[in-house]
Each structure stands twice: as structure tokens, then as C-alpha cells.
Amino acid sequence: MTTAESANLTTMNQISSIILPEPTLRRLPWYLAYVEILQKMRIEFVSSTQISRALSVDASQIAKDLSFLNIKGKTRIGYEVNTLGETLADFLGFSRSHKAYMIGCGSLGEALIRDSGLSKYGLEIIAGFDIDPAAVGRQDLGVPIYHIDRIYEIMEKNPASIGILAVPSEVAQESADIAIGAGVKAIWNFTPYRVKVAEGIVMANTSIYAHLALIFNRLNSIDR
């Protein structure tokens, strides 16, 4: 590694340890998705006005969001697309690998393990856990599926920092507690149950069912 590269990495690590506001974190992946489109079109520069038009986000908001990343556009030229893409992907953590366990390997858990798209974004599911004898020991998912009782042992051999929760609601809290007890630092909750975690544990809810409810409710009101 050259000195320049190493200096660059240090800066990057310092930057990505900033705790960003959630709304900014929600918008950054939109910018990255747009930048990837520009890259495929071999466009080299983009202005915040262009990004603003494409994504319907206020241009000043975009400039503010990107300033968190120490990215500044040049007057009349805008942002260099490749640099913007790399910085966003690095900053969002998509270019590093983050290890995760799948807690619950039923229908949704299996689907998420099979979704290779997640690994493209830096999430590496390295093992699954379940209690169902039909799931435990399965060989066809590409990762080993263990009985949940073995999570402490597996954590020592092959640790993961993220527990993805895809269990039935009634065991969501207890499953999260077990995963955290074993050492995961973040819970990504796909169940509709509102899991509680101690301070210092990272928690993200992906409320698939809430989004379904939203769609159904809004569709219903269109129909009438």
C-alpha cells in the first residue's frame, strides 16, 4: 500500500465513524444508485442540480449530505462521478465485508440467504441458525445451518457482528436476546414484532408487513 493510499484509508475510517443523521443515511444509497447509473452511461461529472432533478431531492440538501463525506463539487463542473461512487460505497460500508448470522431459516430466512444481492452490498451471511430439525444441517443453502444452541460455539470459531432476525414473532425477542448474548452487536429485524435491545446494540427494522399494510390501505382508498 502506498502512503497516499494508507492516508486515504485513515481518512475514510475517520469519516465513516461519524454518526450520521438517519435521513441522510437514507438518502446516501439513492445517490449511490444514481451514480452507478451514470457510471454505466460513462458520464464523468454530475452537478447537484442534476442529482436533484433525477431524485427529487433539494439540491442544497444534496450538497449538505455530501459535505458530511468531505466531498465537494467543483463550480460549473460538479462532482466527479467515479470518486463520488467510490466515496459513497466506502462510506456506506458497502465495499467492506460485514459478517452476519441468519437467525431463523424458514421461508424468509432462506430467501435472504439465497439473495446474492446482499453480498454485493457488503453483507456476508456466514451461517444460519434454527431449531427446526428440517432446517438444521441443511446443505443446500451454501452456508451451514446450525441448531441455535450452538451459536456460542460457532461465534468463537467464526464470529459475526450482525444477527438477521427472520423467526416467528413469538420468539423474536428471545432469539434476539440469544444472538446478542452470543456476541452480535447489531440486530436486523425482519419480524413484525418490536424487539427491544440494550443501549449500545444497533437495531434496524425492515418492516415488510408494515409496507404491505400501507400499500393495501392506500389501494383500498383508491378503489372507492
Next chain:
Amino acid sequence: MTTAESANLTTMNQISSIILPEPTLRRLPWYLAYVEILQKMRIEFVSSTQISRALSVDASQIAKDLSFLNIKGKTRIGYEVNTLGETLADFLGFSRSHKAYMIGCGSLGEALIRDSGLSKYGLEIIAGFDIDPAAVGRQDLGVPIYHIDRIYEIMEKNPASIGILAVPSEVAQESADIAIGAGVKAIWNFTPYRVKVAEGIVMANTSIYAHLALIFNRLNSIDR
């Protein structure tokens, strides 16, 4: 159908055509998940205080949310668990079937088609669309996968009101436009791209990548 049942249904349809505030719609599935746990434990009544303690939602907020559904608890007894469960499931639309097309049958699209959990919540994926010759015509997913060019024709034979978007970002907008042109009334967007739709089209974003970014960013700040 008895008169009582039919009267009940009418009320239900009137209720579910109310446009609820998004935060309420986000909380209702939490209540339902909790009620399902109570049902498994054969508990017959629950107070808003109990729900409040279990879910860390303010008890007065719970009473307010449930009043939208015309559910009122009884003093000192609380809500009847089974009635609460049925009303919530009906209201959220989970007990009716809503037909959907999967637009994009790559890794994520395939995973969502395979996730039988969605049908439990009233989402019935009846066909998939793609442009990849490796996907079009696949027989192993349980639903037919057509070339996207055939969406107009399929819409006439076997219509769906929801288009689930799981395509690469760079074709997200155009794919949504095609699905809406063919007649879907709602887009459920799983891509990180911010798709724009005309007024009157229902739009829900499930930002898997934004949640990943949030987890990675928060984990990073714990590490230091």
C-alpha cells in the same frame, strides 16, 4: 352470508378505506404481531397498558391508533384478543388476497417469490416478468415468468394491482413506468433507486440497502 355478517363486512370496507396516517399504519402490524403471540398463549383479554409495556408505545397512542379501527377496550378488562386480532388483520388487508407481479426475477425477485410468508399476509404473487432469457420461461418458481413485453397481454388475462420492483437500479424507473402503463396501481420498490410515479399511484419503498448502510454506520461508530 347472514345479515349480521354482511353488515359487518360493509363496516369493515368503510373502515379500511380510511386513509390512515403512516405512523399509525406502521404501528398496527406491531399490535397484530403481539396479539398473535397472546393468542398462542391463549390469553383472552389485553389492556392498552399491557400492550404499551410489551411494545414500548405510549398507552394513549395505542388507544388512539385503535380508535381509528372503531375498537374500544372495556374498562378494567381491556380489549378482547381474538376480536382485536381479526379486526387488525382485516383492517390491514392481510386477510384478503392482493394480486401482484414480480418485476425482475433475479436473486431478490426470486427470493421474494419463494417467500411463502408474504401470502400469509395477503400478498399473492401471480406472475413474474424479466428480460433475461435465463429467467423467462422458468418453471421452478411456482409462478410463470414472462418476458416483460408480455405484461399488457398477461394483465388482460390475469390482472394484478401491485408491481413489486426488484430490477437493477438503472432500469427501475422504466420498469415501473411499464408496469403502471400496463395497469398496476401500486409499486413496491425494493431497488435503491428513487422511482417517481404519477399522483394516484401508490408507492412504497423498502430500502434494504439504506437499512444496511444504517447498520454498518452505527456498527462502525461502536467499534471505535
